[in-house]
Structure formats: structure tokens, C-alpha cells
Amino acid sequence: MxxxxxxxxxxxxxxxxxxxxxxxxxxxxxxxxxxxxxxxxxxxxGFGDQATTLVARGTRVTGDILFRGSLEVEGEIAGNVTGEAEAGAQVRVLKEGVICGEVRVPVVVISGRVRGDVYAGEQVHLTASAEVEGNVHYALLEVERGARVSGKLMPAAAGSGGDFADDAPTPGMPAAPK
Known part of the structure; x- marks a missing residue:
């Protein structure tokens, strides 16, 4: 056969x-x-459009994260979080969420804890349960009663469009310690 x-x-x-x-x-x-x-x-x-990434409760991520779309943090991230501005990135730190590192995302909503500086080119929203240990750089700021910030609230310079890429110190002022 x-x-x-x-x-x-x-x-x-x-x-x-x-x-x-x-x-x-x-x-x-x-x-x-x-x-x-x-x-x-x-x-x-809808990959490529507005995908949502979730760091679930009980999950610990160690290292820097670069993302597009939306990132929801209910677990813990030990590292810097950067969202691509051209992609309209946004991060939501939920009540149980913790980020230990710098956050550079156009839109930031915090209900949990962030230990590090926050740089938002468009908007920062701090809910009543938010805890931030670091400076908050923003173009638009919303703060609910009960939110706690241990650091400075620093609005974006007029006409900068919320661009914090350089972070150059003001002439005549010493650079901030890192």
C-alpha cells in the first residue's frame, strides 16, 4: 500500500x-x-491599541517596566515604571498596590502606595487611600480628602506640556540629591 x-x-x-x-x-x-x-x-x-496589563494581588515584579496602554497594579513592583507618552499610557495603583520606584506616566491614578517620585505629563489623581513618599510632578492634580503625600507637589513649568525628561535644576539652585 x-x-x-x-x-x-x-x-x-x-x-x-x-x-x-x-x-x-x-x-x-x-x-x-x-x-x-x-x-x-x-x-x-485589540493589541496595539489600548491593552491593559495587570500586576495581580500577591504578585511581586522586580525590575523596571516600560509599557503602552494601561497598567493596573494590585501587587507590588520594585523598580521604575515608565509609560510611553505617545501611546496615551496610564497607570492605576489600586488599594493593595505598591510601587517602590520612580513613576513616569502621562496619567497616574493612585489609590495604593508609591515610594518614589511621580512624574505625570498630563494628570495625577490621588484618591482618599493614596500614600506617596516622594515628590509629585504634575500638569493637572486632583487630590481627594485623606490622600497623603510625604514630599513636594511640583506643577509643570508653563508651556512645558508636562515634559519632565530633563529635570534640570533651576539656574542658581543646587541639584536635588538622588
Missing amino acids: DDWRSQRIFRPVRWRSRYGRAESGKMHGCADLPGRMAMARKAKL
């Missing part, structure tokens, strides 16, 4: 997709299935 009919399962198969295109794959179209499923999943979840 050496003829091709006995080995049907291994021969390439052609079929028509629902869009009318002829497609092929091995083992009755299964070879291409993982790639197609991944593409469908990306389209459904």
Missing part, C-alpha cells in the same frame, strides 16, 4: 476560506491553525 491514498493524512489539503481565497495546509488545515488563532486573538483583544 504505497500509493498516496493510504497516506491521506499527510498530504497537503486545499480549501476555500470563508472569504473565497484558496488556502492550503498540512493535515487537513491544522498546520496553520495556531497562527490563525493568534491573529484572531490579537484582533479581538
Whole structure:
């Protein structure tokens, strides 16, 4: 039984997709299935647009994080958190969340604890349960009664658009210790 009919399962198969295109794959179209499923999943979840990353309760992340979209922190991050401004990044530190490091994100909402300086190019919102140990640099600030800040509240210079990239000291003033 050496003829091709006995080995049907291994021969390439052609079929028509629902869009009318002829497609092929091995083992009755299964070879291409993982790639197609991944593409469908990306389209459904909207990757590249506004994906949300979650650091769940009980999770500890050590190291710097660079992200796009939205980041929700319910666990603990020991490192700097940076969001891409062009992507409209925002971070939400939930009640149980802790960030030990510098936060540089356009929009910051804090309900938990942050130990380090916060740089928000657009907006900072401190809820009643927020605790910040560090300076807060902002373009727009909202503070609810009960929020605690151990540091300075520093508005962005007029016309800077909330750009804190340089952090150059004011002429004649010594640089802040790091």
C-alpha cells in the first residue's frame, strides 16, 4: 500500500476560506491553525491599541517596566515604571498596590502606595487611600480628602506640556540629591 491514498493524512489539503481565497495546509488545515488563532486573538483583544496589563494581588515584579496602554497594579513592583507618552499610557495603583520606584506616566491614578517620585505629563489623581513618599510632578492634580503625600507637589513649568525628561535644576539652585 504505497500509493498516496493510504497516506491521506499527510498530504497537503486545499480549501476555500470563508472569504473565497484558496488556502492550503498540512493535515487537513491544522498546520496553520495556531497562527490563525493568534491573529484572531490579537484582533479581538485589540493589541496595539489600548491593552491593559495587570500586576495581580500577591504578585511581586522586580525590575523596571516600560509599557503602552494601561497598567493596573494590585501587587507590588520594585523598580521604575515608565509609560510611553505617545501611546496615551496610564497607570492605576489600586488599594493593595505598591510601587517602590520612580513613576513616569502621562496619567497616574493612585489609590495604593508609591515610594518614589511621580512624574505625570498630563494628570495625577490621588484618591482618599493614596500614600506617596516622594515628590509629585504634575500638569493637572486632583487630590481627594485623606490622600497623603510625604514630599513636594511640583506643577509643570508653563508651556512645558508636562515634559519632565530633563529635570534640570533651576539656574542658581543646587541639584536635588538622588
